[in-house]
Amino acid sequence: MNIHEYQAKELLAKFGVGIPAGIPALTVEEAVAAAKRLPGPLYVVKAQIHAGGRGKGKFKELGPDAKGGVRLAKSIDEVEAFAKEMLGNTLVTIQTGEAGKQVNRLYVTDGVDIAKEYYLSMVVDRATGRVALIVSTEGGMDIEEVAHSTPEKITTIVIDPAEGFMPHHGRAVAFALKLKGDLNKQAQVISKQLYEAFVALDCAMLEINPLVETADGNLLVLDTKMSFDSNALYRHPDVVALRDETEEDPAEIEASKYDLAYIKLDGDIGCMVNGAGLAMATMDIIKLNGMFPANFLDVGGGATTEKVTAAFKIILSDPAVKGILVNIFGGIMKCDVIAEGIIAAAKEVNLSVPLVVRLEGTNVELGKELMAKSGLPIVSADNLGDAAAKIVAEVKKAA
Numbered sequence: 001m002n003i004h005e006y007q008a009k010e011l012l013a014k015f016g017v018g019i020p021a022g023i024p025a026l027t028v029e030e031a032v033a034a035a036k037r038l039p040g041p042l043y044v045v046k047a048q049i050h051a052g053g054r055g056k057g058k059f060k061e062l063g064p065d066a067k068g069g070v071r072l073a074k075s076i077d078e079v080e081a082f083a084k085e086m087l088g089n090t091l092v093t094i095q096t097g098e099a100g101k102q103v104n105r106l107y108v109t110d111g112v113d114i115a116k117e118y119y120l121s122m123v124v125d126r127a128t129g130r131v132a133l134i135v136s137t138e139g140g141m142d143i144e145e146v147a148h149s150t151p152e153k154i155t156t157i158v159i160d161p162a163e164g165f166m167p168h169h170g171r172a173v174a175f176a177l178k179l180k181g182d183l184n185k186q187a188q189v190i191s192k193q194l195y196e197a198f199v200a201l202d203c204a205m206l207e208i209n210p211l212v213e214t215a216d217g218n219l220l221v222l223d224t225k226m227s228f229d230s231n232a233l234y235r236h237p238d239v240v241a242l243r244d245e246t247e248e249d250p251a252e253i254e255a256s257k258y259d260l261a262y263i264k265l266d267g268d269i270g271c272m273v274n275g276a277g278l279a280m281a282t283m284d285i286i287k288l289n290g291m292f293p294a295n296f297l298d299v300g301g302g303a304t305t306e307k308v309t310a311a312f313k314i315i316l317s318d319p320a321v322k323g324i325l326v327n328i329f330g331g332i333m334k335c336d337v338i339a340e341g342i343i344a345a346a347k348e349v350n351l352s353v354p355l356v357v358r359l360e361g362t363n364v365e366l367g368k369e370l371m372a373k374s375g376l377p378i379v380s381a382d383n384l385g386d387a388a389a390k391i392v393a394e395v396k397k398a399a
Ligand code: ADP
Pocket: 020, 044, 046, 051, 052, 053, 054, 055, 056, 070, 109, 110, 111, 112, 113, 114, 117, 140, 141, 209, 210, 222, 223, 224
């Protein structure tokens, strides 16, 4: 789960991390009122969307010459003008995809006199089972380019969670950022505070870009991206309360209502599978046959008619889907019951694309018979390889 920048900053402030003053706003009036409560004379109006690259982003409605989603305002009037430009419009950044994201919230924050921009992030590194703390002297809006062309300018420090953040980790951060004197000490303190927040909040990722050195010699967090380990959210009701459903894929929200694990992908073939392992194998075998899955969808152990129908609707709500492959193992659920669910669902949703079904398990023969007699154009498959080959062939035939 992701949260907005202003929410992440409010969480980090509780750990003592230095952040510029700022106030969220949902309307132009609120943005103006927020600016009036800040010291000025510089303000920054920041679009709050769950995607980075806002500064270099473009608003669809404002043409190619307009500025992006992070604007430096020199007066309250400018804050008002920028808020008007941003609210309700669609910001396209390298992270949003072409569709962009509508800006419904702003964050009005204190303008900071920046001496230098640094980069600092933390992720749970599955390969080492540890927290990777990544820092660079080259922070700011071009970090992707730095990682690509000058990877030597990025330093990774690995922290064993059992050991925790030790003073030498802090010194390593300060050294990598080439900081001296008081700034060196501040880097040690802030990296420890950020690590403590990362662990206490069960973050999956925390990115500070930029972490800035101000003209008057302080280290401040200017931008934050924070995401959480969804398996640990039950421990953080306060974090769950920050969820902004307008930022999430509507199909994924719908899926979560039926307890379906659904993730949209870029391909053409919708998949409905029970069990995450089988879902992964199904996606692999579709790729092996030369096409790409349109989604990951695990209907779980108890694939009821209701769940199967909901799953069909969700898959078909994606206009990219050109065919559906159902791959279900009837272990807890019997295959005939699953077949009935598929038939009922296919009738209800007026299936408009080819459907290949591979069933295996208890009462499989009965299940296949039901599908064959249903009068629906369901193609039955015998195994994983057969199923993938058939759906790819059906989709190509229909094209
Ligand atoms: P994004 O990463 O989505 O583009 P940032 O919050 O990092 O958005 O803002 C982009 C750039 O805008 C920063 O690298 C920084 O140079 C500038 N900026 C952001 N916030 C402030 C601020 N409070 N004061 C001055 N400059 C800022």
